Structure formats: C-alpha cells, structure tokens
Amino acid sequence: MNILVITDLYPVRENEKNTPKTIKNFVECWQKEGHEVQVIKPNFLLNSFVRKKPFYNSGIYGNVENINYFFPFWGNIKDKIRTDWNADFIAAHMPSGEIFANRLGLDFIAGVHVSDLEVLTNPLYSIYFKTELEKAHKNAKKIACRSEVLKNKFLKLYPQYKEKTFVCYSGINENYITKRLWQPDKKVKVLTCANLIRRKNIDKVIRECENLDVELRIIGDGKDLKRLKSISQKPVFLGRMGHEQVLAEMRKADIFALPSINETFGMVYLEAMASGCITVCTENDGIAGIIKNNENGFFWKDGIIEEIINSHNQQEILNNSYKTILNYTAEKAAKNYLNSLKK
Incomplete structure (x- = not known):
C-alpha cells in the first residue's frame, strides 16, 4: 500500500527536541509492514516561530518534504509540492495537515489532536482556521481521534460525524x-x-x-x-x-x-x-x-x-x-x- 502522511507534527531530523515522534512511530511501523510511506510537512512559518520549532528550508529530507508557507495555505498550494502523492491512503494529522489535505481535494483521514479542539473552540481562530478545519472534517473520509477522551469531546461538538469517527491510539515499542x-x-x-x-x-x-x-x-x-x-x-x-x-x-x-x-x-x-x-x-x-x-x-x-x-x-x-x-x-x-x- 502507498501511504501519504500530511502533518506538521513530524521531525525532519532525528535529534529534534520539540517535535513529538508520535506520527513518526506510525510511519516506521507501516514501513516495517512493507508499505511505502511519504510525508508532506506543510509548515506555516508564523506557527513554527510561535511554537519555537526548528526552521528548515523547503525541500525533501529523506521521505519528508518540508514546505514553508508565509500565509496559511492561500492560493494554489499544489505548485510547491514535489512529492508524488498518488497514494492509496492519506492520513492528515493536526489542523494544518487536515486543512492542507482538504485544499488539495484529496480523499483523506483527518487525525484529530488537542490542537483541533483548540482551533474549534477558541474565538481567536474563528475568522479563518475554524471554518477551514470544519470544512476539512466534513470532507474527510474518516476521522481518527488520538484518544477515547478526545473522541468524546469532539463528538460532543460534532455528533453528526459519529459514524465515521474512530480512535487511533499510539503504541509503545x-x-x-x-x-x-x-x-x-x-x-x-x-x-x-x-x-x-x-x-x-x-x-x-x-x-x-x-x-x-x-x-x-x-x-x-x-x-x-x-x-x-x-x-x-x-x-x-x-x-x-x-x-x-x-x-x-x-x-x-x-x-x-x-x-x-x-x-x-x-x-x-x-x-x-x-x-x-x-x-x-x-x-x-x-x-x-x-x-x-x-x-x-x-x-x-x-x-x-x-x-x-x-x-x-x-x-x-x-x-x-x-x-x-x-x-x-x-x-x-x-x-x-x-x-x-x-x-
């Protein structure tokens, strides 16, 4: 199976301190199972600066393509992508990943994290990001919540998505x-x-x-x-x-x-x-x-x-x-x- 992962929650380098390896763990396990996995990391620069994440130039680093944006994915975002994203399964995690996948017009799985609930409930995000994220959740083929607690909180806000929502726990080595x-x-x-x-x-x-x-x-x-x-x-x-x-x-x-x-x-x-x-x-x-x-x-x-x-x-x-x-x-x-x- 060819799998494409779209998320900014992914370390470009092994020694990154401030980027959890949660999604990377999924990728490594899928690769061990024989699946081909590519990663697109859409990086909204202001968000990275606020969160003190390391800066990388746009480019391909191993199986990760880092794409920097000054504005939150306005215009034709396809022009910057060099990765072949003809995938059987697309997992888009975190708000930026979900919005990015939706803007590409792809069939994708939306991976919901605490950051999603922050965007959906905090008035600071109501002007643009909330609307775009709601569109992404509506169009997502399925919604993968990262814990049972998170799933319950999400469905309390959007009960209409109950049938397509499931839990994707992390696992330990x-x-x-x-x-x-x-x-x-x-x-x-x-x-x-x-x-x-x-x-x-x-x-x-x-x-x-x-x-x-x-x-x-x-x-x-x-x-x-x-x-x-x-x-x-x-x-x-x-x-x-x-x-x-x-x-x-x-x-x-x-x-x-x-x-x-x-x-x-x-x-x-x-x-x-x-x-x-x-x-x-x-x-x-x-x-x-x-x-x-x-x-x-x-x-x-x-x-x-x-x-x-x-x-x-x-x-x-x-x-x-x-x-x-x-x-x-x-x-x-x-x-x-x-x-x-x-x-």
Missing part, C-alpha cells in the same frame, strides 16, 4: 515492556517527566510529596522551572534527558505521576506503564481511556501518592498495568489504524 514487583520495604521513588510548563501541574506533584518519605525526581526543562524550584528543596531536578535516559529513570521509579491537562494522548504514560511504574494521570484527559482508576493505575487527586503507598494492592495494579500495556504496542496500534479504515 514492545521491547520496552517489563514486568516488575512492588518492593514494600524500600523507600518509594516518585518520578515525573514533562515539558515544565503550567498545564503539566508539576507543582501539584511537588506539594504532594513534600511531607512524605519519598524520593521525588523530575525530568524536564521549561519556562516554569524557576517557579517549581522555589516550591520545595525536596525534588531532584534532572533536566532534559534523552529518550533512553528517561526510560532508565522510569525503570528505577515506583510511581510515575503527571496530573497534566489538555493532553492529546500522552506517550509518557504508556512508557511509564511499560517500565513497571504505578502510573497516575488526570481523569477525563489524554490517556484516561486506557488507565482505569484503581485497576491498572490511578487518577490524580489530593493525597493520591500517600494512598498508593499505604494501600495493599500495589502488585495487583502493576499486574493489571502489565496486561494492559501488552495490548498497546506500536505494531498493534499501526495495524489497528489501517484496519479501522476497512470498517
């Missing part, structure tokens, strides 16, 4: 999955990992651990770092780390807690579960459709860390988490995405 035992006699290690910005709510984790006999380690960097450091002397701030280093820290931790809001999905939670951590997320957000409270993980609330430490079902939670994560490998996620198109 199965080699990362490990089964661990809870060790009740050792000091509990709590870990969190995120871009240190306000909506990640790292301050809640710090205050939660302040008066507990636990070790708290924080991975990440960002503009909220100074404020977070002023809250308490307890945490060990590890700074930004490479992916393998993050996984190594997760394997040493007992509890992973991140009460973040407005997450599209949250691969970091899957990675924590795969590493054998009891994982805490926010209710009705991101990965909450996979994590079930007090079954294979926990929803955040005041006192949750102490509750986990004092409970007697830690091993049961870990066992259930392990069983859950086996169903969310990258290979299964990529196959499920393609299989959903046949329904």
Whole structure:
C-alpha cells in the first residue's frame, strides 16, 4: 500500500527536541509492514516561530518534504509540492495537515489532536482556521481521534460525524515492556517527566510529596522551572534527558505521576506503564481511556501518592498495568489504524 502522511507534527531530523515522534512511530511501523510511506510537512512559518520549532528550508529530507508557507495555505498550494502523492491512503494529522489535505481535494483521514479542539473552540481562530478545519472534517473520509477522551469531546461538538469517527491510539515499542514487583520495604521513588510548563501541574506533584518519605525526581526543562524550584528543596531536578535516559529513570521509579491537562494522548504514560511504574494521570484527559482508576493505575487527586503507598494492592495494579500495556504496542496500534479504515 502507498501511504501519504500530511502533518506538521513530524521531525525532519532525528535529534529534534520539540517535535513529538508520535506520527513518526506510525510511519516506521507501516514501513516495517512493507508499505511505502511519504510525508508532506506543510509548515506555516508564523506557527513554527510561535511554537519555537526548528526552521528548515523547503525541500525533501529523506521521505519528508518540508514546505514553508508565509500565509496559511492561500492560493494554489499544489505548485510547491514535489512529492508524488498518488497514494492509496492519506492520513492528515493536526489542523494544518487536515486543512492542507482538504485544499488539495484529496480523499483523506483527518487525525484529530488537542490542537483541533483548540482551533474549534477558541474565538481567536474563528475568522479563518475554524471554518477551514470544519470544512476539512466534513470532507474527510474518516476521522481518527488520538484518544477515547478526545473522541468524546469532539463528538460532543460534532455528533453528526459519529459514524465515521474512530480512535487511533499510539503504541509503545514492545521491547520496552517489563514486568516488575512492588518492593514494600524500600523507600518509594516518585518520578515525573514533562515539558515544565503550567498545564503539566508539576507543582501539584511537588506539594504532594513534600511531607512524605519519598524520593521525588523530575525530568524536564521549561519556562516554569524557576517557579517549581522555589516550591520545595525536596525534588531532584534532572533536566532534559534523552529518550533512553528517561526510560532508565522510569525503570528505577515506583510511581510515575503527571496530573497534566489538555493532553492529546500522552506517550509518557504508556512508557511509564511499560517500565513497571504505578502510573497516575488526570481523569477525563489524554490517556484516561486506557488507565482505569484503581485497576491498572490511578487518577490524580489530593493525597493520591500517600494512598498508593499505604494501600495493599500495589502488585495487583502493576499486574493489571502489565496486561494492559501488552495490548498497546506500536505494531498493534499501526495495524489497528489501517484496519479501522476497512470498517
């Protein structure tokens, strides 16, 4: 099968720090299955500047064609494209990708992320982007929401698209999955990992651990770092780390807690579960459709860390988490995405 992916959520280079590899994981799995995959990255320059994304000249980088636009895809956008986009299946993710695909007049799958809901509900986008995105969703062959929570929020706004909407979860590299035992006699290690910005709510984790006999380690960097450091002397701030280093820290931790809001999905939670951590997320957000409270993980609330430490079902939670994560490998996620198109 020839697959074309259209999205600005795609790293041009392997070492990009600010571009998640979520869509790239799908692409790599499809390639392993023998599919030919090309990527078009429509890059609205103002958006990239605001989000502090790395700049690349328009051109082809491996299987990725980066196309820069000063204005949001006005005029004849086909003239700039050099990639052969005669594809059997087109996946357009993020608002710019969906609008771009729709402007090309293609049959495509619209991949809905949190950014879509922002465009559809924030008055700042109502003049142009909301209208264009609504056109894209109307014309899309199917709509792939990145989580169950996101699907429910999207269908609450646009219930008329229920029949063509499905969930396309991310998956974890199965080699990362490990089964661990809870060790009740050792000091509990709590870990969190995120871009240190306000909506990640790292301050809640710090205050939660302040008066507990636990070790708290924080991975990440960002503009909220100074404020977070002023809250308490307890945490060990590890700074930004490479992916393998993050996984190594997760394997040493007992509890992973991140009460973040407005997450599209949250691969970091899957990675924590795969590493054998009891994982805490926010209710009705991101990965909450996979994590079930007090079954294979926990929803955040005041006192949750102490509750986990004092409970007697830690091993049961870990066992259930392990069983859950086996169903969310990258290979299964990529196959499920393609299989959903046949329904």
